[in-house]
Amino acid sequence: KDKDMVVKRLSVPVPGTTDLHFATRFPQKFREQFKACLWKQCLSYWRTPSYNLVRFVFITLSCIFFGALFWQQGNINHINDQQSLFTILGCMYGITLFAGINNCQSVMPFISMERSVVYRERFAGMYSPWAYSFAQVAMEIPYVLMQVVLFMLIAYPMIGYAWTAAKFFWFMYTMFCTLLCFVYMGMVVVSFTPNIQFASVLSSMFYTLQNLMSGFIVPAPQIPRWWIWFYYVSPMSWALRVLFTTQFGDYDDRMIDVFGETKSVPAFMKDYFGFRRDLLPLAAVILAAFPILLAVLFGYNISKLNFQRR
Numbered sequence: 001k002d003k004d005m006v007v008k009r010l011s012v013p014v015p016g017t018t019d020l021h022f023a024t025r026f027p028q029k030f031r032e033q034f035k036a037c038l039w040k041q042c043l044s045y046w047r048t049p050s051y052n053l054v055r056f057v058f059i060t061l062s063c064i065f066f067g068a069l070f071w072q073q074g075n076i077n078h079i080n081d082q083q084s085l086f087t088i089l090g091c092m093y094g095i096t097l098f099a100g101i102n103n104c105q106s107v108m109p110f111i112s113m114e115r116s117v118v119y120r121e122r123f124a125g126m127y128s129p130w131a132y133s134f135a136q137v138a139m140e141i142p143y144v145l146m147q148v149v150l151f152m153l154i155a156y157p158m159i160g161y162a163w164t165a166a167k168f169f170w171f172m173y174t175m176f177c178t179l180l181c182f183v184y185m186g187m188v189v190v191s192f193t194p195n196i197q198f199a200s201v202l203s204s205m206f207y208t209l210q211n212l213m214s215g216f217i218v219p220a221p222q223i224p225r226w227w228i229w230f231y232y233v234s235p236m237s238w239a240l241r242v243l244f245t246t247q248f249g250d251y252d253d254r255m256i257d258v259f260g261e262t263k264s265v266p267a268f269m270k271d272y273f274g275f276r277r278d279l280l281p282l283a284a285v286i287l288a289a290f291p292i293l294l295a296v297l298f299g300y301n302i303s304k305l306n307f308q309r310r
Contacts, residue, residue, distance in 0.1 A: 027125075028127075030128060030130070030131055033127040033128055033131035034131045034134055034135055036127065036131075037127055037131050037132045037134075037135035037136075038135040038138060038139065040135070041135050041136060041139040042139060044114070045139055045143065048110065051106060051107075051109075051110045052143055054106060055102065055103060055106055055143070055147060056146070056147065056150065058099075058102050059099055059102075059147045059150050059151060060150055060154065062095060062098060062099060062102075062155075063095075063150060063151050063154035063155035063158075064154060064155075064158075066091060066094065066095045066155050066158075066159065067154060067155045067157075067158025067159055068158070069091075070087070070088070070091040070158075070159045071158060071159070071160070072158075072159070072160035073087055073088050073091060073159060073160060074088050074091070074159040074160040074161040074162075074247065075160035075161075076162070076248065076251055076254060076265075078160070079248070079254070079256060079265070080256055080257065081256055081257045081258065082256070082257075082258040082259060082268065082272075084256070085248070085256070085265070085268065085269075088159075088247075088248075089216060089240065089244055089273075090216065091159060092240060092243045092244065093214060093216040093236075093240060095151070095155065096175065096178055096179075096236065096239055096240070096243070097207075097210065097211070097214070097236065099147070099151075099179055099182075100178060100179055100181070100182030100210075100236075101182065101207055103144070103147075103179055103182045103183045103186070104182040104183065104185055104186035104203055104206075104207075105186065105200075105203070106186075107140075107183050107186040107187055107190075108186045108187075108189065108190050108196060108199050108200065108203065109196055111136070111186070111187050111190045111191070112190050112195070112196045112199070114136070115190065115191070115302070116308070118132050118302065119306065119308045128303075129299070129302045129303040130299050130302075130303055132302065133295075133298055133299030133302045133303070134295075134299060136187070136298070137184060137187070137295040137298060137299075140180065140183050140184070141180070144176060144179050144180050144183060145176060147179060148172055148175045148176045148179065149172075151175060152168070152171070152172050152175075156168070156171065161247060162247060166246070167246055167247055170242065170243075170246035171243060171246065171247070173242075173284070173287075174239050174242045174243050174246075174287060175239075177235075177239070177287040177288055177290065177291060178235060178236070178239040178287070180291040181235045181287075181290045181291050181294060182235075184291050184294035184295055184298060185203070185206060185294055186199075186203060187294075187298045188294050188297050188298045188301065189202050189203050189206070191297075191298050191301035191302055191305065192301045192305055193307075194307040195307075209230065209234070210234055210235070210236045213227070213230045213231045213234040213236070213237060214234060214236035214237050214240055215231060215234075215236075215237045215240055215241070215273060215274075216240060219272055219273045219274065220237070220273060220274040221271075221272070221273075221274050235287070235290045238283050238286050238287050238290075239287065241273075241275050241279070241283050242280065242283045242284060242287060244269060244273070244275055245269070245275050245276070245277050245279075245280055245283075246280065248265050248266070248269065249265075249266050249269060249275065249277040249280075250266070250277065251264070251265045251266065252264050252265075252266055256268065258272075
């Protein structure tokens with residue numbers, strides 16, 4: 001009885017006092033939260049070779065395989081007809097799509113496990129979900145960059161692409177943005193689905209649409225008008241446009257035989273694929289915009305959606 005009386009007495013606020021109030025929701029500023037989350041992700045990635053080492057092994061083997069299969073096919077001196085151009089475009093399409101799908105599939109189980117930890121730490125008020133999201137997307141950048149460097153060191157010279165600074169860095173930039181886009185797409189799919197199984201099904205649909213609307217299987221001028229909008233929102237279509245245009249779009253004096261006619265390489269690219277060199281700056285901006293948009297969407301989903309039932 002005495003204890004109950006003490007509890008009731010202590011439950012009444014002392015006259016003149018106010019409720020406990022904090023100026024901010026989190027004890028640290030956003031910058032400090034981001035630094036802590038980035039360091040946490042750095043350690044997490046370093047301690048997860050099953051995720052990162054597999055990616056590096058896959059890209060290395062893929063580079064060797066594609067380099068041996070398409071040996072010196074990217075050399076302009078070996079391009080004499082439309083089939084030569086189709087072959088090298090297929091090489092660009094294949095290595096970009098296969099590496100992208102591998103990155104997307106690999107990141108989904110990792111993000112799915114991380115998400116349960118984020119739920120617990122977010123409810124404890126340790127950091128903002130935006131701080132975690134930005135740290136997560138930032139941590140992918142050096143690992144994707146290392147994959148691109150491996151490709152440029154192994155497959156690029158084996159396939160025989162042009163060794164000029166502009167073409168080299170255009171190719172590197174395009175591969176980096178495209179692989180980053182696939183990684184972030186895997187993160188986004190996991191962020192708005194309740195489990196990894198559902199995420200895998202949705203990602204398969206994404207791969208199919210990227211296949212069909214990339215402009216390789218069906219060139220842009222031949223896509224039905226009611227589907228052409230999907231061609232323009234497909235990251236793969238812009239990636240192939242930049243890769244092909246930067247590598248072969250400036251050979252105006254190189255004449256090839258195409259379907260019984262003689263045309264320059266840029267003219268055939270424009271007529272058959274719809275690739276124009278004057279749209280290159282726009283394509284470069286759009287390629288960079290895709291990963292940024294997906295990164296923001298990932299952060300929004302993490303901050304607003306909660307699939308934990310406990």
